[in-house]
Amino acid sequence: MNEDQDRLFVTALARGLDVLAAYQAGDRALGNTELAQRCGLPKSTVSRLTYTLCKLGYLSQDESGKYRPAPAVLTLGFAALSGLDLRERAREPMRRLSKETGLSVTLGVRQGTRVVYVETCRALTRVGIRLEVGSTVPLATTAIGRALYMALAPAEQQEVACLLADEYGARWPEVAARLQVAQTTYGETGFCASYGEFEPDIHAVAVPIAGSAPAMAINCSGPAYRLTPARWAEEIAPQVVKLAAQLAV
Amino acid sequence: MNEDQDRLFVTALARGLDVLAAYQAGDRALGNTELAQRCGLPKSTVSRLTYTLCKLGYLSQDESGKYRPAPAVLTLGFAALSGLDLRERAREPMRRLSKETGLSVTLGVRQGTRVVYVETCRALTRVGIRLEVGSTVPLATTAIGRALYMALAPAEQQEVACLLADEYGARWPEVAARLQVAQTTYGETGFCASYGEFEPDIHAVAVPIAGSAPAMAINCSGPAYRLTPARWAEEIAPQVVKLAAQLAV
């Protein structure tokens, strides 16, 4: 990218979206000062941005005058989801698998070095982090992230690896080694696994869905106490592999 | 609002968000020309905006170079949802009600003259429009919309009525009359209904959740062939009323 291209970048838009993106899971209403700190912008700039976002309906103010995301933000995401044909096709089979196994079944897409869940069927007895449409998990240390990584072309894997190296810093060699192991295993078994690596008490296996655009992967996860890794590989993984094959485009 | 306040409005941000909001349910990838038409902006402006949104990760380009919303848009919505305590509390009871009745149970919030769904438990045998987090339905002609309207203070009802009048134009008197009937009925029964008004084959009843902020309402809907309106009022509505009371803040 040369300098001319930076002239096309609309900074005001980026800043406004940074304000929206400053909200994290569990946040309630935030004030302008907190938002200014999170975004690294001057208070007056943030004040103008929140004013604009309120007028547009993407933020609303509570009684104390603080801001929280308004439901209109959800409608942006809805449009994103409703364009995903594969998600619609996958929904019922995923629900079925979740019911049969008693595990959580999720569908995810890569976004940079993260996975964004686009569909979730959660087991009734939930353990672990919130599995929810729109929530994200790391790419490198989760089964679903690894599956998405495997589906990348080598050049893209290289690119992503660079981003990950930046992110993990000194810990990257270790993470990379495990990613390499996963690649070998994927080549032999057709699935990726994460046994307690991301969350100590959670096992998961995942498989990319061939031919999907944007590339997606399907994941099955549950509590570690239920099944040993060997049983996961024998009993659960084949079902996920089969489901991914059914969903292949 | 005086003219000075317009100086605080960041037009570039608004335009960028208009581009994101131009995507509708079912849209796949859109080109710059289509987006320019939908937003009423010049092509070159849209080109700069889509360039920026791509760089930020909110749009992605497919092989043909057209744009579609990227999963990062979902993460904005996730933050909006995760700040809603009531939604979390409501989830399990909603799922239970849906299971017991075989109907779809939804939780919604008002956004202008629309309702945005923030939680949905769909019946297995689905009929009617997509009930999905982030999807919207009209305020004035749906049970849940009416319930949300009832929960407004009189001054706010007035404001909303003005917006609705603008929107419905010549049809507003008729819609207003039905809204008035719903208000009377709500006063007597504690719930709002829509029997085939929004969708011919769908009945629904809804109740606002007292004390909720932002104001929410809970809705139960299903196919008209299942139960007569009288049975809806006798058998389903009381359960919804009860659930709303349990969820009251």
Add this chain to the structure above:
DNA sequence: TTGAGTTGTTCCGCATTGCGGAACATAATT
């Protein structure tokens, strides 16, 4: 294959829009 039409991208001169420090108002705390 050629020409016409369509779509997408970039340029560039322009001016207005977005900026941010400062002033001011309001709210909270000691």
Add this chain to the structure above:
DNA sequence: AATTATGTTCCGCAATGCGGAACAACTCAA
């Protein structure tokens, strides 16, 4: 009451966003 913290608005400034035009690339029909 004084101090601190937060939120809002002003206003001079300049750089950023703008959009018509030029150009590039693609598609389609004859």
